[in-house]
Amino acid sequence: MDILTVVYFINFILLLIASYTDIKTREIPHTVVILMLLINLPVGYYLFGLDAIISFFATLILCLILGIGMGGGDVKIFTTLAPIFSYGGKILYVPIPILLLIGISAVIVAFFPLINILRKYWKSIIPSSLGLSVFYGFLTYLFYKYKVPYASLLLWMYVIASIFISRKIPWYREMINKLSYLTPLYLLGIYVIDRNYFTDNNLLISFVICVFEFILISIVIYALTGAEVSVKKPIPQLKEGDILRDIIFIKDGRAKVEGAGLWRRFKIMVDMEMGKKGDYDKIILTDGDGLKKEDLELLQRLHREGKIPVDELTLITTYPFVPFVLVGYLVVLILHYYFGVV
Known part of the structure; x- marks a missing residue:
């Protein structure tokens, strides 16, 4: 094997170790990152010259810019891998394989919270998506028959508004859920009334696709409106790096706690x-x-002094990121060795 293949294998072992510790302790060992740096930077410089050094710093800058939502250990891992992927094309001096690795990791890590939201709220999301699909299909047929202009735009505006409303108004959610029982009647009715419309539009397949689309849209809207999977944790047990869903407002030495979804947090x-x-x-x-040391100490002090109105704060459930990096790393290597794409 050539030296680059050996180095790729060594990095795989180091990422495997880092993944294990990230899963167990939510920490990335400094020794792993240092070893990757001591191996990858000299080898990258030996094989690719100054390109490896430029790639190293360009990736570091990119990761720092993307640092919103990315921990310091993750930044270091992407950066230390950059020198050994400096053999080909680059965008803004960042190797394309590293950009692909970041993208794959980010997509996977974004996918997990959506799955957890579906797991937690499926009894609400699936029936409402079925019921909404029935109503959407019925309105689509009426708009088609009477040639209503901008029908598609109006219908999608209704769907998105309906999902938001069903999150807030229980009776409306129950009404939409009950429409799901009319699914067979809706499909059979359209088939009997207008068989050409049914076959020309592949209505059965279209209905199934529509349900899956509404489920996905519902999950995203649930996330945007604060339905992240979260846990309560006593203030004395908080630790540095915990990601709070709550926002704490401090004035005149006293604290106010406000629960907030993604939109509210982003605005603030x-x-x-x-x-x-x-x-x-x-x-x-x-x-x-996550939570900084000085903020952690302040919260715990205010709690001891009785100046914060709650004993527990809400934390967003987080996931170990390095295992997703490992998956992306393997995908990049497969694309490189077996398909010659990157």
Whole structure:
């Protein structure tokens, strides 16, 4: 085997070790990252010259820019891998295989929370998606028969609004859920009334696809409206790196806790980046790096002094990221060795 193949194999073993510790302790050993750096940077420079050094720093800068939602250990892993992938094309001096690796890892890590939301809320999401598909299909047929302009746009606006409304209004959700029982009647009715429409539009297959589309849209909307899978944790048991779903507003030495979804957190994060804190002395809102040491100590002190109105805070369930990097790494190697794509 050539030296690059050996180095790729060594990195696979090191990523395997890092994945195990990330799963067990949510930490990436510094020794693993240091070993990867000590191996990859010299080998990259030996094989690819100055390109390896430029790729190293370009990837570091990119990962720091993408640092919202990416921990420090993940940044180091992508950066230390860059020198040994400097053999081919680059975008802004970042090797294309590294960009692909980041993309694959990010897609997988984004997929897991959606699966957990479906697992937690499936009794609501699946019946409402079926019922909504029945109503959507019936309206589509009526709009088709009477040639209503902008029908598709109007229907999709209704679908998205309906999912939002069903999240907030129980009676509306129950009404949509009950429409799911009419699925066989809807399909049979359209077949009897207008067989040409049924066959020309492959209505049975279209209905199944529509249900899956509405399930996916529902999961995304649930996430955007604060339905992330979360856990409660006593304030004294909080640790550095925990990602809070709650936002803590501090004024005059007292704290107020507000639960917030993605939109609310994003808006406050943007305001904070612009230096807007309103009337508050401090706002604690965690990003991808989690709870900082100084904020953790402040929260625990306020709790001991009785100046925070709750005993527990809500944490967003997080996932070990390195195993997803390992999967992406294997995909990149397969594409390189067996398909010659990257």
